[in-house]
């Protein structure tokens with residue numbers, strides 16, 4: 001017998017979940033956490049089963065969000081293959097079998113499975129279980145450090161990808177008759193697919209161009225002019241590049257109302273620059289949205305519409321995950337609104353699954369639980385002021401002592417500078433000698449007619465004011481060379497901050 005599934009009509013409880021009060025939300029999360037740990041994670045995850053057993057953690061003692069602190073953190077290093085364990089990532093996938101289901105599932109859950117077998121036939125019941133757990137899709141971690149790691153999805157996880165995509169599109173208030181231009185790079189990365197599945201879920205007209213790599217910048221501009229989308233989505237630096245090229249061609253983009261950016265940090269200064277560019281091409285009432293997501297969660301989160309210059313924060317999905325904010329040094333859990341590292345725990349994944357996963361992302365302003373002042377939803381919101389901890393670099397400017405520099409502060413300064421068209425930061429060793437000190441170079445494409453001497457002085461002064469570090473070199477390059485340096489048309493990731501020191 002063959003089974004054929006149509007694209008599912010998923011009943012998403014979002015409308016209800018997004019209106020619960022904090023007590024109800026926490027109760028829901030506690031209940032989901034208990035069920036997930038005792039009926040999915042501990043029984044079926046080879047990795048976590050081993051960790052629980054080694055550390056003597058009884059799965060039924062994890063009953064609430066507060067109990068999470070008894071579980072060890074999971075980090076990127078835990079997935080990375082070693083010569084002894086070449087397939088470590090597989091250990092994170094939930095892998096049920098008859099014996100484990102019999103042993104760990106509560107009687108009512110087993111009875112439901114049995115009833116399904118009696119009513120629909122054994123084969124259908126087995127197929128249901130397979131579809132819930134069998135990998136059928138994957139995306140990869142970015143691989144900025146080390147080898148990319150695959151994250152596996154089952155049909156259950158794909159259904160969740162529809163759900164998170166649909167929730168994001170609702171947050172952006174995109175209506176069913178709007179047209180969406182998806183410029184995320186076609187790659188086995190979350191961003192592209194999150195938009196594709198979100199579009200399916202909401203039954204929207206989405207054109208996924210694949211970014212610069214697939215149809216080139218000319219191709220993207222031509223397609224935008226023909227399609228006249230109201231929404232453009234993509235990686236910030238590439239969206240900005242395409243819009244800038246369109247502006248140079250004197251194109252009119254008056255259909256565009258919303259820009260959705262993902263896969264990289266977006267500052268309010270950058271949003272303002274993008275808005276100005278769109279307005280110069282005839283657009284009005286433009287809203288720019290940031291999103292946040294990572295491979296390991298197999299989902300992304302979104303801002304809702306606000307007035308310019310403010311962010312609502314990312315609206316979280318409390319029925320799908322638990323977020324904690326912890327001290328990056330001590331691991332201690334922070335209170336509401338406090339800064340720290342973002343830690344993620346899945347509540348509803350099936351294939352690759354992580355709990356207490358340290359994202360390596362540092363959030364200023366933490367998580368807020370008061371209702372969103374802009375859309376009224378009551379889900380917890382994660383501040384959008386997020387930097388990668390790996391962008392805070394230990395630099396040796398002298399041979400005597402090292403300095404920690406947050407390169408995002410460099411980025412903020414350069415993003416906000418009117419006279420700077422495009423920029424890149426590069427760290428390298430002096431004279432390319434591995435035994436020498438570190439140097440920071442700022443590559444910069446100035447606007448036409450700008451006095452370069454004065455601009456260089458301004459860049460040095462402003463960066464020093466923000467970071468107490470002055471760049472070693474400020475190098476002016478043409479836009480053409482900068483596009484190559486940034487690999488704007490070919491890369492899957494932003495290359496605004498480069499660390500070219502030998503590893």
Ligand SMILES: [Zn+2]
Pocket residue numbers: 303304305312315372373374375376377
């Ligand atoms: Zn909101």
